[in-house]
Amino acid sequence: NVKYMFGIVGVPVIEIAIAAQVAGIKYVGMRNEQAACYAASAVGYLTGRPAVCLVVSGPGLINTLSGMANSNMNCWPLIVIGGSSDSNQETMGAFQEFPQVETCRLYSKFSARPSSLEAIPIVIEKAVRTSMYGRPGSCYVDIPGDFVNKLVDSSEVRQVNTSERYPACCLPRPISLADxxxxxxxxxxxxxxxxxxxxxxxxxxxxxxxxxxxxxxxxxxxxxxxxxxxxxxxxxxxxxxxxxxxxxxxxxxxxxxxxxxxxxxxxxxxxxxxxxxxxxxxx
Structure with a gap:
C-alpha cells in the first residue's frame, strides 16, 4: 500500500526508516520536514495512495503541519509518522516533548498514539485506510521512542493481514455511486x-x-x-x-x-x- 517515505531521520525514528527500507519502501531523505511533507502529499495526489512523511518529535513534527493542512484541505492521502517522547516520560518534560496527537487532530482526519506495540498494526492500518477512504486526507501516527527498539512476542501482535475482519491492508477504496x-x-x-x-x-x-x-x-x-x-x-x-x-x-x-x-x-x-x-x- 505504501511505496514511498520522505523524511529527516534522528532520534527516535532512525530504526523506523531502516525497517521501512528493509520492507521495500523507497526512502527519500530531505533537508526540511515541511518539504518532506509536501513531497509525500504530492505522491498521494498523483497515485491515489498515501506516502509517508517520517519526522522526529517536537520541532520536526511542527514543521510538517503546513503540509498536513494542505493535504487535508486538498483531499490528498498522506501518512505522517512522528517520533515522540518515551511512554513512561509523558508530561514529565521529556526531550522535545509536545502535545503532538492533540495538535495534529486540527490538521488531519485521524490522529492517534498506539497504546502498545501489539496495537501498532491496527493503528497503522486504520491510518492508511482512513487517508484513502471517503474524502481523502492526512493521518498522523505518534510513535513513542521506547516502542522503537522494544521486543514483543509475535503471537501477541494483532496481525491485520491475517484477520478475518481485515483480509488485506488495505482494500481498494469504495466507489460511491449517485442515486x-x-x-x-x-x-x-x-x-x-x-x-x-x-x-x-x-x-x-x-x-x-x-x-x-x-x-x-x-x-x-x-x-x-x-x-x-x-x-x-x-x-x-x-x-x-x-x-x-x-x-x-x-x-x-x-x-x-x-x-x-x-x-x-x-x-x-x-x-x-x-x-x-x-x-x-x-x-
Missing part, C-alpha cells in the same frame, strides 16, 4: 438548460474520471471550464473549452454541473455578480 433517480433528474435538468456548463475540478483528476468526462463532453456537446487543478482531464485545446471566456461563461450559465469541484473562492462561491442569481447547480 439513479437523482442522476435522471440531473439529465433532465441538463436537457432543459439553455446555457449549461460543466466545471471540472481536481476531484475529477484525482478520481481518474477523464475517459467518462471526455465522453460526456463529446457526445453531449457540453461546454466545460477546468479549474487550475482540473486542467488536463479534458484537453485545453478541446473545441468545447470555454477557458478563454471564463467570466462570460460563468455569468451566462443557467445550469452548472460541478465535477470534482467546490464553489469556493476560486469560483467566487457561486454568487452574483459572477453568476446568475437563479443559476442551478448540480454537484
Amino acid at each position: 439513479p433517480l437523482e442522476v435522471q433528474k440531473a439529465v433532465a435538468a441538463l436537457k432543459k438548460a439553455q446555457n449549461p456548463l460543466i466545471i471540472i475540478g481536481k476531484g475529477a483528476a484525482f478520481s481518474q474520471a477523464e475517459n467518462n468526462i471526455r465522453r460526456l463532453v463529446n457526445e453531449c456537446g457540453l461546454p466545460f471550464l477546468p479549474t487550475p487543478m482540473g486542467k488536463g482531464v479534458v484537453p485545453d485545446d478541446h473545441p468545447f473549452s470555454v477557458a478563454a471566456a471564463r467570466s462570460s461563461a460563468l455569468l451566462h450559465a443557467d445550469l452548472i454541473l460541478l465535477l470534482g469541484a467546490r464553489l469556493n473562492w476560486m469560483l467566487h462561491f457561486g454568487l452574483p455578480p459572477r453568476f446568475q442569481p437563479d443559476v442551478k447547480i448540480i454537484q
Whole structure:
C-alpha cells in the first residue's frame, strides 16, 4: 500500500526508516520536514495512495503541519509518522516533548498514539485506510521512542493481514455511486438548460474520471471550464473549452454541473455578480 517515505531521520525514528527500507519502501531523505511533507502529499495526489512523511518529535513534527493542512484541505492521502517522547516520560518534560496527537487532530482526519506495540498494526492500518477512504486526507501516527527498539512476542501482535475482519491492508477504496433517480433528474435538468456548463475540478483528476468526462463532453456537446487543478482531464485545446471566456461563461450559465469541484473562492462561491442569481447547480 505504501511505496514511498520522505523524511529527516534522528532520534527516535532512525530504526523506523531502516525497517521501512528493509520492507521495500523507497526512502527519500530531505533537508526540511515541511518539504518532506509536501513531497509525500504530492505522491498521494498523483497515485491515489498515501506516502509517508517520517519526522522526529517536537520541532520536526511542527514543521510538517503546513503540509498536513494542505493535504487535508486538498483531499490528498498522506501518512505522517512522528517520533515522540518515551511512554513512561509523558508530561514529565521529556526531550522535545509536545502535545503532538492533540495538535495534529486540527490538521488531519485521524490522529492517534498506539497504546502498545501489539496495537501498532491496527493503528497503522486504520491510518492508511482512513487517508484513502471517503474524502481523502492526512493521518498522523505518534510513535513513542521506547516502542522503537522494544521486543514483543509475535503471537501477541494483532496481525491485520491475517484477520478475518481485515483480509488485506488495505482494500481498494469504495466507489460511491449517485442515486439513479437523482442522476435522471440531473439529465433532465441538463436537457432543459439553455446555457449549461460543466466545471471540472481536481476531484475529477484525482478520481481518474477523464475517459467518462471526455465522453460526456463529446457526445453531449457540453461546454466545460477546468479549474487550475482540473486542467488536463479534458484537453485545453478541446473545441468545447470555454477557458478563454471564463467570466462570460460563468455569468451566462443557467445550469452548472460541478465535477470534482467546490464553489469556493476560486469560483467566487457561486454568487452574483459572477453568476446568475437563479443559476442551478448540480454537484
